[in-house]
Amino acid sequence: MGSYQGDDTTGFQSPAQDYVEPVIDLAQLLDLRRPGLYPVRVVGHELRARGIHAGDILIANAAAEPTSGKVCVAFLHGEVILATLNLKDDAWWLTPSKGSPLPVCDDVEIWAIISALVRMRV
């Protein structure tokens, strides 16, 4: 809506219309229409070592299965945080950047696995 397509002029139709290539579509590249993908915004600097900075947009994938070592969005005692996943004795554990590992349970939930990162100001 509202974007110039070359076909909506009041004068003659643009002869270039058939040759216009669309701009690169990051939503398409990241496949953001998939139902399990949720962009989220990072607050805090605790994961710099993992290359995740404050203000970054992370793409969280709720359809992805947990994998050891991956960063995930977790619901932890009423808070939304980033944590690192680990499989120990057939159970998933979450390690927040502050604090010790916690086993996944009712109040410690894996919400989605981080699959991509978008940084606007580099």
Place this chain on the structure above:
Amino acid sequence: MFALIDGNSFYCSCERAFDPTLRDKPLVVLSNNDGCVIARTQEAKELGLKMGDPWHIASKKPELKSVLWKSSNYVLYGDMSRRVFDVLSSMVPRVEPYSIDEMFMDYTGLEGDMTERSVAIRAAVRQIAKIPTCVGIGPTKTIAKLANKLAKADRSGVGVLDLSTAEARREFYPCVELGDVWGLGRASVAKLAKLGIDNVASFVSMEPDLVRETLTVTGQRTHAELRGVQCFTFTDAPSSRKSIACTRSFGRAITSFDDMREAVATYAARAAEKLRRFGMKAGAMQVFMRTNEFNDDPKYSNSVTFEIEPSADSFALIGAATRAARSMWREGFRYFKAGVILIDLYQAAELPVGDLFASRDPEKSKALMTALDAINGRFGRGAARPSILAGRADWSMRRGNLSPCYTTRIDDLLTVRS
């Protein structure tokens, strides 16, 4: 064979999907202008809150002090509804949205156990679209809907009820009140009560002739459907009071935007007519378009939900719907289906009078203005007016506790602490 999947307290579940502090708490979502309860969690239900309760009264009751509330956020609910639809479409070949939170799935010809399939679908929707649901299965839509209702009432947590067999129906029908049946209004239930018919088992055992004498054609169809005789096909159903949908598969695939605009405008106009017939206005709209799921055509499916200046005005609704269609249109696909669903419905009289500002869209063509003026001249000022741009939601409604549009606005993204 049909299955109906329905989000549990859908609007509340959408809010809970992004906010863990709302979990396990009594929560309600309020209608436009923060007026009445339009969704409530099980915890809120147990405290005695009813649908339609005016919040300014309920919130003052001491026993309801603990109840949390949210203003309605249809942009968020629409996007979560799209996610539910997309998950279902990836698991069953045919899905038909009935309202923002209810979708019919066609199980005809699918192999394997239907309950197991439903359990898997429920789990996927819960994990991916973050919405807890219940599923009802039946040979007709009315039975599937009833099974869904019973599945929801059962608190064991299974969330799936299969009424596909006559044995299962015989077991459940005697315990179900007629008021719980889709398509039987209060008047019909009262008429049947006079004949001593007060549960589904005694209703289905009635002679069709007597049903015809006692009830309307709709009642007759409901009777047949409950007996397992299909009256509603996959694409039609009795109208919902929660939303007005006008969707259609095209006879021939649509490949030009002009045809799509025409189709979407027609659906919007039809939906607007229905709206006016019910004396209602819509405060939000969902528009979708998609390619054929069954053939080898390249696939594209998109849907967008947005709030509009509350209206029952054809021009406003057509304008909003076609602009939404424009924003979703991608060249090069063969479109198979499109639709317009009006949500956030309320009686026109409930709206605050006055300064819902009639916004002017400077791009409107002169021809349309002339047409609007002609209509306004004939039917009175304000009968028709241009709508505001899709996606803007800043009219003078009170929305004191609106959640962020987590999934559709870049400034509203869910924040995660590192």
